[in-house]
Amino acid sequence: xxxxxxxxxxxxxxxxxxxxxxxxxxxxxxxxxxxxxxxxxxxxxxxxxxxxxxxxxxxxxxxxxxxxxxxxxxxxxxxxxxxxxxxxxxxxxxxxxxxxxxxxxxxxxxxxxxxxxxxxxxxxxxxxxxxxxxxxxxxxxxxxxxxxxxxxxxxxxxxxxxxxxxxxxxxxxxxxxxxxxxxxxxxxxxxxxxxxxxxxxxxxxxxxxxxxxxxxxxxxxxxxxxxxxxxxxxxxxxxxxxxxxxxxxxxxxxxxxxxxxxxxxxxxxxxxxxxxxxxxxxxxxxxxxxxxxxxxxxxxxxxxxxxxxxxxxxxx
Amino acid sequence: xxxxxxxxxxxxxxxxxxxxxxxxxxxxxxxxxxxxxxxxxxxxxxxxxxxxxxxxxxxxxxxxxxxxxxxxxxxxxxxxxxxxxxxxxxxxxxxxxxxxxxxxxxxxxxxxxxxxxxxxxxxxxxxxxxxxxxxxxxxxxxxxxxxxxxxxxxxxxxxxxxxxxxxxxxxxxxxxxxxxxxxxxxxxxxxxxxxxxxxxxxxxxxxxxxxxxxxxxxxxxxxxxxxxxxxxxxxxxxxxxxxxxxxxxxxxxxxxxxxxxxxxxxxxxxxxxxxxxxxxxxxxxxxxxxxxxxxxxxxxxxxxxxxxxxxxxxxx
Numbered sequence: 001x002x003x004x005x006x007x008x009x010x011x012x013x014x015x016x017x018x019x020x021x022x023x024x025x026x027x028x029x030x031x032x033x034x035x036x037x038x039x040x041x042x043x044x045x046x047x048x049x050x051x052x053x054x055x056x057x058x059x060x061x062x063x064x065x066x067x068x069x070x071x072x073x074x075x076x077x078x079x080x081x082x083x084x085x086x087x088x089x090x091x092x093x094x095x096x097x098x099x100x101x102x103x104x105x106x107x108x109x110x111x112x113x114x115x116x117x118x119x120x121x122x123x124x125x126x127x128x129x130x131x132x133x134x135x136x137x138x139x140x141x142x143x144x145x146x147x148x149x150x151x152x153x154x155x156x157x158x159x160x161x162x163x164x165x166x167x168x169x170x171x172x173x174x175x176x177x178x179x180x181x182x183x184x185x186x187x188x189x190x191x192x193x194x195x196x197x198x199x200x201x202x203x204x205x206x207x208x209x210x211x212x213x214x215x216x217x218x219x220x221x222x223x224x225x226x227x228x229x230x231x232x233x234x235x236x237x238x239x240x241x242x243x244x245x246x247x248x249x250x251x252x253x254x255x256x257x258x259x260x261x262x263x264x265x266x267x268x269x270x271x272x273x274x275x276x277x278x279x280x281x282x283x284x285x286x287x288x289x290x291x292x293x294x295x296x297x298x299x300x301x302x303x304x305x306x307x308x309x310x311x312x313x314x315x316x
Numbered sequence: 317x318x319x320x321x322x323x324x325x326x327x328x329x330x331x332x333x334x335x336x337x338x339x340x341x342x343x344x345x346x347x348x349x350x351x352x353x354x355x356x357x358x359x360x361x362x363x364x365x366x367x368x369x370x371x372x373x374x375x376x377x378x379x380x381x382x383x384x385x386x387x388x389x390x391x392x393x394x395x396x397x398x399x400x401x402x403x404x405x406x407x408x409x410x411x412x413x414x415x416x417x418x419x420x421x422x423x424x425x426x427x428x429x430x431x432x433x434x435x436x437x438x439x440x441x442x443x444x445x446x447x448x449x450x451x452x453x454x455x456x457x458x459x460x461x462x463x464x465x466x467x468x469x470x471x472x473x474x475x476x477x478x479x480x481x482x483x484x485x486x487x488x489x490x491x492x493x494x495x496x497x498x499x500x501x502x503x504x505x506x507x508x509x510x511x512x513x514x515x516x517x518x519x520x521x522x523x524x525x526x527x528x529x530x531x532x533x534x535x536x537x538x539x540x541x542x543x544x545x546x547x548x549x550x551x552x553x554x555x556x557x558x559x560x561x562x563x564x565x566x567x568x569x570x571x572x573x574x575x576x577x578x579x580x581x582x583x584x585x586x587x588x589x590x591x592x593x594x595x596x597x598x599x600x601x602x603x604x605x606x607x608x609x610x611x612x613x614x615x616x617x618x619x620x621x622x623x624x625x626x627x628x629x630x631x632x
Contacts, residue, residue, distance in 0.1 A: 165571070
């Protein structure tokens, strides 16, 4: 009888991991730098070294059902991490196989956004829902889509890249992909910063406390701080971001007709400043069948927890 | 042992129906006007009257497993036709229940675009595929989405309204929905006609044989005829339509990562004139993971057949 699972969330900078019971309690957790070593084997060795005492403390390896891993470009079907732009490990990395060999446990891998969606479904605000979409509004825009209670993987395991869908054709250039007008260029922390720079430059006569912030310090958080103090440009920035996000959400709703859209990540800290314009724009763009039906929710899981929990949920 | 199913395709003008065996052969078929009577019961009575001799000829009702129906706004979960704009029957019509009572057979209902997708999956060019999307480019733009071998219905049965997704924010007004910039306003027969009128008016100095066509006779077919004869504006119209359709397809691919997109309906008669710009635009908008993977196919089922076959496939 297995009591515990291990959840691992590999991010561009940090990797978080923890031991989780079936009720979704994270019993112990820790973190390490993702790119400290050059090689993926160095990474797995360090992860093993850090997890081993945690495993022993929990009653030994035979108490564990397996390891679930969320990683950028993690492919559930192949168990490989494939061409992840933010990781040092280039090309196709057989991550599940290598990790399973090291730990002697089954390993399930998926991309980080899908892991977060699993966390919401099993332990978060999408508990009991069979149709929902999670959107991460962080440095980038990630997404996990659940239909009929299953994560949508597509024919090759790469489904659910909603941050790269086009919502302003010919619009802002995405430096990473070279494609113009995609959601990620607007509805991410990076996007909000760019919108701020554009609006400040386009409206030189409108007073704003954001003009006193150095360009380096101008972040979605600074914009939020200014907005709650009533700064007009800062509020316009969230309205604009919400307008674009809402239109994109309407498109997603008309694709899979979910019960809810769960938002999480840094931008959600702006609360109603981002939620209200998003809801308004989404409803305005929906045809009759979909209006006033779809909930937009903020995740109530702590961000680090959601990723560890979601990854661990892969193996139950 | 059941040998046959009945497939019924309810359209805005005509209703087509036929008797289908399990191999997908349509043994007998006929059609009737959808809106001849005022009441849905009149419609079901006439359908019964027309089908009864066909059923007798095939060995009687005990040879039949059931009736599958595709209809605008047909809801698989409820068996109701709900608020269909193009039908005389207003409000919520318990179509499956009424039809089942009349025939003494189980009835399965879904929307017309989903029925067409079923037909492609069971008998058409998506045979054997578990992940694909069908797009109807007809008077409007319909869609059926298949993930893991199942039609995507969403939490309420209304999923898959891709014709209403926004691809040119603030663009052309859709008279039916009041929403601007949706795919249907461009990539339908109606949309091509509007594009033609716009382009002819915006480019008064460019010669075009389309200027000799009366406004009433200007259709996607006239544009096609002119385009194959080398008319510049006619060719530009297809390039423009393909550009917008291709961008929309890229968005759909990044949602569900299908193996193929199957196009059918009137516009596909333009062949490579529409296919080439569509493919080019789609590939240009896809991020790396999806490039050069997704096939765009033209349906090889006859349009009337696909709908009857697809509807019948619901009951096997």
